[in-house]
Amino acid sequence: xxxxKMIVEDSLAKYEEDGAVKGVSFLGRLPYYRGLGLSMxxxxxxxxxGEAIAREDIRFHVRGATYTLxxxxxxxxxRWNFGEKATIIALKxxxxxxxxxxxxxxxxxxxxxxxxxxxxxxxxxxxxxA
Numbered sequence: 614x615x616x617x618k619m620i621v622e623d624s625l626a627k628y629e630e631d632g633a634v635k636g637v638s639f640l641g642r643l644p645y646y647r648g649l650g651l652s653m654x655x656x657x658x659x660x661x662x663g664e665a666i667a668r669e670d671i672r673f674h675v676r677g678a679t680y681t682l683x684x685x686x687x688x689x690x691x692r693w694n695f696g697e698k699a700t701i702i703a704l705k706x707x708x709x710x711x712x713x714x715x716x717x718x719x720x721x722x723x724x725x726x727x728x729x730x731x732x733x734x735x736x737x738x739x740x741x742x743a
Contacts, residue, residue: 619720657721666704671704713739714740
């Protein structure tokens with residue numbers, strides 16, 4: 614139901630560290646009608662133009678804190694709130710070239726009252742500025 618709202622339009626940007634392009638970032642929303650503790654986010658997957666970004670090369674940034682997905686497994690004192698735009702960082706040395714890119718964003722979450730682990734995906738074409 615909220616899968617088409619996961620990727621925030623026009624949010625794809627170069628991600629830089631120390632003046633060097635290290636990948637891309639975009640804004641993402643939690644596809645769940647309530648917020649969740651970060652430890653309840655089972656996984657986040659990102660693919661750009663069909664190229665899957667390795668799990669260890671994805672970062673999650675919210676309210677001034679940045680986490681690896683491994684770190685998120687034990688974060689019990691921070692949340693991803695409903696409607697909140699988190700920055701998702703996909704690391705790749707040199708980044709991606711300017712222009713349109715097909716972005717796939719998948720979130721797998723643990724919800725206590727569900728007998729399965731929901732996985733929700735959004736795909737959009739976003740332009741990366743030069």
